[in-house]
Amino acid sequence: MEAHNRDLYLYKRLSTQVLGVSMDDPITLKHFAESLQLEFPIISNVLPWMGMAYGAYRDKPPFLPDGTPNWFGRRTVIVDKKGIIRFIKDGSPDNKEILKFLLNLEKEFRGKK
């Protein structure tokens, strides 16, 4: 999260908006965002529909047998300007890889214009 915060000025130049998604409630996330001085939105997704939509469960079920939501894993997803998923990676994000990918995406987008 801090690494994304550090790179926001570069994301802006690449016409990219960062969104964090978590299953924590909005109050917890407000404190979390304030404590890390995050300058991008964090979405509270208590019932984990976004986690399901973006495949953040891998080997786990999104809901446990008793109906409670299971926690989703750490996943980075890049969606292009047409809404198409162009990049998925699990685990800690590699910001340098993400920046390079976004630069190529932006070049591709401008080339098609």
Place this chain on the structure above:
Amino acid sequence: MNHKTTLARILGTTVALAAMIALFAGCAALQPAEKPKALTPTDRGTVLFLDKYEFKRPPQNWALMKNLEGGDFELGFLVIEKGSFPSQTTFMFDEEPYGGSRDLENRAKYYCTRFLFNSGIDLRVTQTEKTQINGLDSVAISMEGENPSRDEKAKSKVYLVKKGNRIVSFVCTMWRPMNGTYAQEPFDYFETFVQSFKFLKKDFYENFEDELKKAGL
């Protein structure tokens, strides 16, 4: 214990080992083994680190710490000192210190809330001053603190340095048991390291900004 599974695991390991040995053997035949050195001495009394940085290193009893797979720091040195645990000092250069602000003062305030947080040390800032490191604006922060329940205390000096559009850091931390005494000499080596530190190549972010400019972004 399922013997079939165990056997399969052993076989799998053997196959993998065989493949790796064959691969290394192939490399050995093509290239005589010569490990690239991380530190290369210069005739200026400094060392080069992977052709990226030049600096004066501490004495040979300080071990080099280098980061092979990304993480909290770029390179550093460690010495285990006389006295009971945890008598040791580390210092390092870090390209991505805690925080996101690109303003030195804001970054310094935030940095102090995160630094050594996981150690349980009750850290206090003893001095903060604006300074310059090799012509670059920076903030020097001195900190000290204790954790009596673990019989540990620490003393740190941090430089946050404005380098282009980003902030990098140099950090030295000396650890001692509660009844131990801090030494000055390791901090002197750290100061020499910092004051002599030169960036020989553009870093990833400087190159990336060049690419953005080229692309008209």
